[in-house]
Amino acid sequence: MDKQRDDTIASRISRALAERIISGALTPGERLRQDHIAEEFGASHVPVREAFRLLEAQGLAVSEPRRGFRVAAFDLKEVREVAEMRAVLEVLALRHAIPHLTAAILDRAEAATVAADTSRDVRSWEAANRAFHRLILEPCGMPRLLVSIDDLHAASARFLFSAWRSSWEARTDHDHRAILAALREGRGDEAAKILERHVGWIGRTPVKTAAGEMREAFLIVG
Amino acid sequence: MDKQRDDTIASRISRALAERIISGALTPGERLRQDHIAEEFGASHVPVREAFRLLEAQGLAVSEPRRGFRVAAFDLKEVREVAEMRAVLEVLALRHAIPHLTAAILDRAEAATVAADTSRDVRSWEAANRAFHRLILEPCGMPRLLVSIDDLHAASARFLFSAWRSSWEARTDHDHRAILAALREGRGDEAAKILERHVGWIGRTPVKTAAGEMREAFLIVG
DNA sequence: AAAAACTAAATTATAGATAATTTTCTGCCG
DNA sequence: CGGCAGAAAATTATCTATAATTTAGTTTTT
Numbered sequence: 248m249d250k251q252r253d254d255t256i257a258s259r260i261s262r263a264l265a266e267r268i269i270s271g272a273l274t275p276g277e278r279l280r281q282d283h284i285a286e287e288f289g290a291s292h293v294p295v296r297e298a299f300r301l302l303e304a305q306g307l308a309v310s311e312p313r314r315g316f317r318v319a320a321f322d323l324k325e326v327r328e329v330a331e332m333r334a335v336l337e338v339l340a341l342r343h344a345i346p347h348l349t350a351a352i353l354d355r356a357e358a359a360t361v362a363a364d365t366s367r368d369v370r371s372w373e374a375a376n377r378a379f380h381r382l383i384l385e386p387c388g389m390p391r392l393l394v395s396i397d398d399l400h401a402a403s404a405r406f407l408f409s410a411w412r413s414s415w416e417a418r419t420d421h422d423h424r425a426i427l428a429a430l431r432e433g434r435g436d437e438a439a440k441i442l443e444r445h446v447g448w449i450g451r452t453p454v455k456t457a458a459g460e461m462r463e464a465f466l467i468v469g
Numbered sequence: 470m471d472k473q474r475d476d477t478i479a480s481r482i483s484r485a486l487a488e489r490i491i492s493g494a495l496t497p498g499e500r501l502r503q504d505h506i507a508e509e510f511g512a513s514h515v516p517v518r519e520a521f522r523l524l525e526a527q528g529l530a531v532s533e534p535r536r537g538f539r540v541a542a543f544d545l546k547e548v549r550e551v552a553e554m555r556a557v558l559e560v561l562a563l564r565h566a567i568p569h570l571t572a573a574i575l576d577r578a579e580a581a582t583v584a585a586d587t588s589r590d591v592r593s594w595e596a597a598n599r600a601f602h603r604l605i606l607e608p609c610g611m612p613r614l615l616v617s618i619d620d621l622h623a624a625s626a627r628f629l630f631s632a633w634r635s636s637w638e639a640r641t642d643h644d645h646r647a648i649l650a651a652l653r654e655g656r657g658d659e660a661a662k663i664l665e666r667h668v669g670w671i672g673r674t675p676v677k678t679a680a681g682e683m684r685e686a687f688l689i690v691g
Numbered sequence: 692a693a694a695a696a697c698t699a700a701a702t703t704a705t706a707g708a709t710a711a712t713t714t715t716c717t718g719c720c721g
Numbered sequence: 722c723g724g725c726a727g728a729a730a731a732t733t734a735t736c737t738a739t740a741a742t743t744t745a746g747t748t749t750t751t
Contacts, residue, residue, distance in 0.1 A: 255534050255734070280701075291736050293515055296703090297522055304526030306613060312477050313743055315702055328611045335557040389550045391528060395617065477703070502732070513705050518734085535712060537733060 256290050257297035263288070264298060268307045268318050269405045270370075275320040279308060305398045307405075326406045327449055333399045334447035338439045340384040340392050345435045347386035353427055356382040360423040369411045373404050376469050379423055383430070420469065445469060478512050479519035485510070486520060490529045490540050491627050492592075497542040501530060527620045529627075548628045549671055555621045556669035560661045562606040562614050567657045569608035575649055578604040582645040591633045595626050598691050601645055605652070642691065667691060 264284070267273045285295045299316045302308035308316045356379050363375035377400055384396065422445040429438035446469065486506070489495045507517045521538040524530035530538045578601050585597035599622055606618065644667040651660035668691065 257734090258534075278701095281703095282701075292702090293518070293735070296515070296519060300519055300522035300526070304522070312480075313702065325613065328613055331561060331611075332558065332614055332617070335561050336554065339553055339557050389553075391547065391550055392554055395554070479703090500732095503734095504732075514733090515704065535733060537713095 255294065255297075256288070257294040258301065260284070260288050260290065260295060261298035261301040264302055265305065265307055265401065268302070269401055269408065271405070271408050273318045275318055277318045279316040279318065281315065306402055321402070321406060326403075329399050329402045329406075330447055330449045333396065333403065334443045336392060336396050336399070337380065337384060337446055338443045340387040340389060340396060341439050341442055342435070343387035343389060344384050345430070345438075347388070348383065348430060350431075352382055352386065353431055356423075357427055360420055360427070363423070364417055364419050366417050369408060369415045372415070372417060373407055376420075377404070380469075383426070422469065477516065477519075478510075479516040480523065482506070482510050482512065482517060482520035483523040486524055487527065487529055487623065490524070491623055491630065493627070493630050495540045497540055499540045501538040501540065503537065528624055543624070543628060548625075551621050551624045551628075552669055552671045555618065555625065556665045558614060558618050558621070559602065559606060559668055560665045562609040562611060562618060563661050563664055564657070565609035565611060566606050567652070567660075569610070570605065570652060572653075574604055574608065575653055578645075579649055582642055582649065585645070586639055586641050588639050591630060591637045594637070594639060595629055598642075599626070602691075605648070644691065 264273070264279070273279075279299060281292045281295045281299070284298075285292045288295070299308055299310065303310055303316070307319055309319050310316050359375050359379040359382060363372050363379065366372040366375055380396075380400070385393065387393070422441055426438050426441050426445070429435070429441065486495070486501070495501075501521060503514045503517045503521070506520075507514045510517070521530055521532065525532055525538070529541055531541050532538050581597050581601040581604060585594050585601065588594040588597055602618075602622070607615065609615070644663055648660050648663050648667070651657070651663065
């Protein structure tokens with residue numbers, strides 16, 4: 248097929264595995280066996296090990312010396328940690344992005360919000376949500392910060408998919424709209440404040456299961 | 470000598486190279502030639518490549534597909550970015566650490582401050598400064614956050630060493646003392662505020678060179 | 692049935708080979 | 722004399738094969 252990609256085999260394997268970890272196809276704590284994965288991708292173990300290191304850097308895998316790599320576990324404590332880091336880093340990015348935001352960017356962010364509200368499954372909601380955040384933060388022009396935020400989004404998405412594997416219902420995202428309204432009207436501080444609360448909010452919430460029962464679930468807002 | 474370390478060859482090479490990059494022995498933009506480094510460490514190229522990936526994760530090296538790895542460049546813009554990320558992340562860590570701070574920890578942090586004030590060279594000042602920050606932040610119990618902060622400290626140190634290679638004079642660090650005083654008296658918010666300004670502050674300042682001339686230099690406070 | 696010993700599997704590392712690509716050198720030509 | 726083209730050298734990224742070490746699992750022994 249397309250062998251002439253600009254990137255290396257290691258990064259291609261890394262992306263493929265990241266997808267599986269985030270989607271939940273590879274479960275937390277599962278071992279990543281280099282020879283099996285090498286065979287599956289028709290590669291040798293060298294690029295596979297490099298791919299593992301890339302995943303480790305994103306916090307999706309952990310290395311235990313002489314015992315190989317496993318898919319990173321995650322508990323509620325870690326999810327909270329990720330959410331709080333996202334909150335402060337996204338606020339920082341937004342403050343730097345504000346002077347460079349244009350009406351065109353805000354229009355595209357609004358389109359992403361509409362796409363999120365009308366999505367039929369978690370996957371597309373997550374993609375639209377991520378697009379919204381990316382759009383309003385990217386103009387900050389701080390590459391290292393944006394990479395960190397991306398990695399934290401990946402960790403959030405993992406949790407999201409594990410919590411909402413089957414049942415899912417899109418809700419209108421009032422926070423996104425409030426952030427956009429504030430940005431359009433030049434109330435930057437308020438936009439930052441809403442974003443901080445929006446991203447940092449994690450808690451228990453009652454959820455109706457497919458069977459019609461109510462149960463408690465953890466929820467990341469966005 | 471000591472072959473029976475608990476860690477892998479890759480991580481040992483990575484630490485050794487990190488040391489050189491931070492200290493400035495390897496200059497920004499310099500190429501990292503895997504075969505040369507493999508030979509120097511008496512290893513093969515596989516662990517060397519893994520070491521490069523580890524450095525990449527810390528932001529000390531960058532990979533250009535088919536062109537190998539180079540020491541990460543850094544300009545003033547990036548230094549500012551690192552300082553601002555450190556400011557918000559350290560404040561977050563401090564807020565979580567405060568409930569777990571003990572008098573014993575604060576005493577050790579004070580000792581680190583004294584050590585910084587009396588250091589005779591940049592290296593020991595940096596080590597003492599880093600120890601101060603580590604001590605008051607570690608009790609936050611957020612491992613991912615602490616790793617991020619450590620990586621940012623490494624990037625700061627690089628800049629520090631490049632700016633102050635020859636002349637150096639220790640100054641009394643009033644910010645550290647003010648932070649400690651606020652923490653001891655239970656004024657957590659004020660401690661966080663000082664820390665944020667302390668870490669985030671970067672600017673030009675007049676510096677007296679060894680030759681007695683005045684010139685402008687960039688400065689990270691700590 | 693618990694402890695010890697053996698076995699199997701996997702990770703970590705080495706070595707050498709190869710294709711592709713980049714860098715460097717060199718010499719020719721305008 | 723400077724710049725471009727092409728040749729030569731170096732380097733990366735990969736594979737294959739293999740050894741050493743460690744973990745994990747199974748069997749044997751007491």
